[in-house]
Amino acid sequence: MFDFCTNPDTLGDFQWMLCYLTTGKHMGLYISFGTVLLLLAITAPTALLFGFGGAVAARSRFFVISVFGRGYISVVRGVPDIAFFLFFVIALDQGLEFIRHKIKCPDWTDAIWQGNDFVVCQAAKLPLGTSPQWIHEVYGFALAVLTFAIVFGAFAANVLYGAMTAVPKAQIETAAAYGMSRRQTFWRIIVPQMWVYALPGLGNLWMVLIKATPLLFLLGIEDIVYWARELGGTKTSRFTDYPHGDWRMWYFLMLLVFYLGFTKLSELVLDRVMARLTFGQATAGGEAQRKANA
């Protein structure tokens, strides 16, 4: 990175550290922080979408859809979380390959599950065996995002479902009195007003989502946990210009601090948003705000 880094053995402590922290591998670590943030940025809206869909389904007047929505919410929430992460990644992968197999190789006669093996034709492999490395990585990342979205979508669905029922009855009756249809009432009355009831729950969920990101490591993504283990391990001078002892403790301490800072920041932002959303609402919070300003 820097010009003086060419011969690390001769450097002073500070410069050595500076060079050490800017090696190519450390760049990988810094980029993986980006991976985590990217995952959050993609997953949060996707999960919210899943949640919205789940909540609408659970509220549906059609029995089948309603049962599906409720089932989705309670099954995902009732089972240990990590098991779900480990389960979904394989299950989604196999599910996709199974569907592609049925479409692309209809003539295939062998069983797909042969004892302990899952065999599909070459054309159905996801990603294709011939595709470049980055496709594999993107595919792995997309699976992880989908898994996160499914699991957190169920939590979000539960929060949103509660928020939709929390909108005061009088508001909905007024809408009916104005002759609004069910659909109009939903989009014009319930959806705009439900957020203030949903925000505490969603905020909580966001915190939980942040804290779930290290689980990416279990899904086989090269995330910060992977790099911290990789970089922190003892290095001898045979393999690197920067030999050091076992520093994994310090790397994980850094991750700990990163997460603490991130949750603290989120807390501050959420408080702001909550204050903004409460403004003018017919709730205890809104009333307190009004009195404080008066």
Add this chain to the structure above:
Amino acid sequence: MSCWDIIADYGLRSVGIGERLLPRSDFTLCHQFTLIGSGMIWNIYFGILALISGFFLATAVAMGKASRNVVIRKASDWFIFVFRGSPLFIQFFFAYFLFLSLKAHIDFFGVFTAAWLGALVVLFLNTAAYSGEIFYGAYLSIPKGDIEAADAYGLTGWARFRRITWPTMLRLAWPAYTNEAIFLFHATTLVFFSGFPAIQQKGDALYYANYFADKTFNPFIPYPILAGYFIVLVLIVITIFGLVNKRLNRHLPQESRAKLRFRLNLIR
């Protein structure tokens, strides 16, 4: 080989008794049920010990957070913030490597690098922080009248804490605390996926479920088995906590008794 033989061989495999090698081929349903069930021993062990020990620290932390002494209050605040604000997964990793480097200097810390103690310490501190926050919230909502009544009876200090403050705090906190207990049992599945090694493949239920899923490429059997075990475990926890809840509320009129409401399963 009948199922009884398999149970005899693998029933206590997770604690190192029985067959040394894990099954490598011809996995039957019985294998999966037995080994995953055997792994549950660890989940129950971690859960119960962390819960019991964490309970006392949680009470102390809650009282510390309500303390008028600035130093004690700040210390409790930070304790709760650090353990609630960071992922348990990272805490496990950090603790493991911390114990590992301490071991290099002081032999005493060697035992902490094993999961049975090191992970237990982390879970103990973690649950103490989460429950401490719950207890603190409950402490703040103790009815004013109860405290005034205690004053009127001349109860102060330790006597007031033991007879009024603490039981009322527990009563108010109990539904939330039940959820925390369930989370804790779920969190125990993380132990062998973090830094702590499963020595000689002595792991917990998820470790074995993952083993089978990897070997058979079929996640649709081991994970539902694991889920089934956990649902049973959670039902047991709910029953026990429900009994305690009943006892804590026994002096109240029927309709004002707090019902347990369960919000299952969030990751920490």
